[in-house]
Amino acid sequence: GAGVSQTPSNKVTEKGKYVELRCDPISGHTALYWYRQSLGQGPEFLIYFQGTGAADDSGLPNDRFFAVRPEGSVSTLKIQRTERGDSAVYLCASSLGSGRSREQFFGPGTRLTVL
Amino acid sequence: TQLLEQSPQFLSIQEGENLTVYCNSSSVFSSLQWYRQEPGEGPVLLVTVVTGGEVKKLKRLTFQFGDARKDSSLHITAAQPGDTGLYLCAGSFTGTASKLTFGTGTRLQVTL
Numbered sequence: 001g002a003g004v005s006q007t008p009s010n011k012v013t014e015k016g017k018y019v020e021l022r023c024d025p026i027s028g029h030t031a032l033y034w035y036r037q038s039l040g041q042g043p044e045f046l047i048y049f050q051g052t053g054a055a056d057d058s059g060l061p062n063d064r065f066f067a068v069r070p071e072g073s074v075s076t077l078k079i080q081r082t083e084r085g086d087s088a089v090y091l092c093a094s095s096l097g098s099g100r101s102r103e104q105f106f107g108p109g110t111r112l113t114v115l
Numbered sequence: 116t117q118l119l120e121q122s123p124q125f126l127s128i129q130e131g132e133n134l135t136v137y138c139n140s141s142s143v144f145s146s147l148q149w150y151r152q153e154p155g156e157g158p159v160l161l162v163t164v165v166t167g168g169e170v171k172k173l174k175r176l177t178f179q180f181g182d183a184r185k186d187s188s189l190h191i192t193a194a195q196p197g198d199t200g201l202y203l204c205a206g207s208f209t210g211t212a213s214k215l216t217f218g219t220g221t222r223l224q225v226t227l
Contacts, residue, residue: 004157031213032224033213033215034212037127040219040220041219041220042119042121042205042217042219042220043158043201043203043205043215043217044216045214045215045216048214049215050213056213056214058214083183091157091158093157095213099205101212103160103163104160104215105160105188106156106157106158106159107157107158107180108155108156109155109157
């Protein structure tokens with residue numbers, strides 16, 4: 001497919017467990033973004049990569065959250081010691097380059113439920 | 116921290132009615148985007164506005180950017196059931212151009 005893909009689509013885990021969420025951006029897109037969307041809210045920015053490096057990680061809520069993009073394509077969002085408050089839909093987006101007018105294309109999200 | 120307020124939060128109207136959704140911020144946007152999101156999917160971009168006072172039209176949708184670039188509106192004419200969804204505004208601010216700050220959204224339901 002040509003769009004942004006995210007796996008898994010749903011993840012149910014227990015409090016305290018570790019989870020990894022994967023994002024495959026559109027081929028050729030150098031910028032990649034992670035957002036978190038809680039029920040009834042708009043997406044909230046977490047982190048943005050330009051190439052392999054995190055250009056802005058100011059939205060990560062605490063040090064339990066970490067993201068990597070080792071080869072400048074696929075990215076993994078990692079959450080340690082999950083808490084019930086981490087339950088949300090995690091959205092990934094990619095764009096051709098970065099900047100205020102660059103369109104971000106969103107994936108369908110991973111719905112994370114922490115029991 | 117920049118905050119975007121959207122109003123109304125919920126809107127239920129009948130087919131053929133007109134509606135307007137508002138997006139306001141206390142900070143100046145460097146650009147503003149409107150998205151539409153359906154259940155189980157990510158947001159899809161409808162329009163980007165950059166210049167104060169700018170008006171863009173997309174079929175029955177009219178988007179307006181405030182002169183001071185602190186507010187925007189989305190007007191839908193003759194709403195149809197296919198317009199049902201979550202409408203989100205998202206802004207970029209000076210110095211954080213690649214980071215989008217989203218509003219809380221307006222959930223629109225259009226019934227026959």
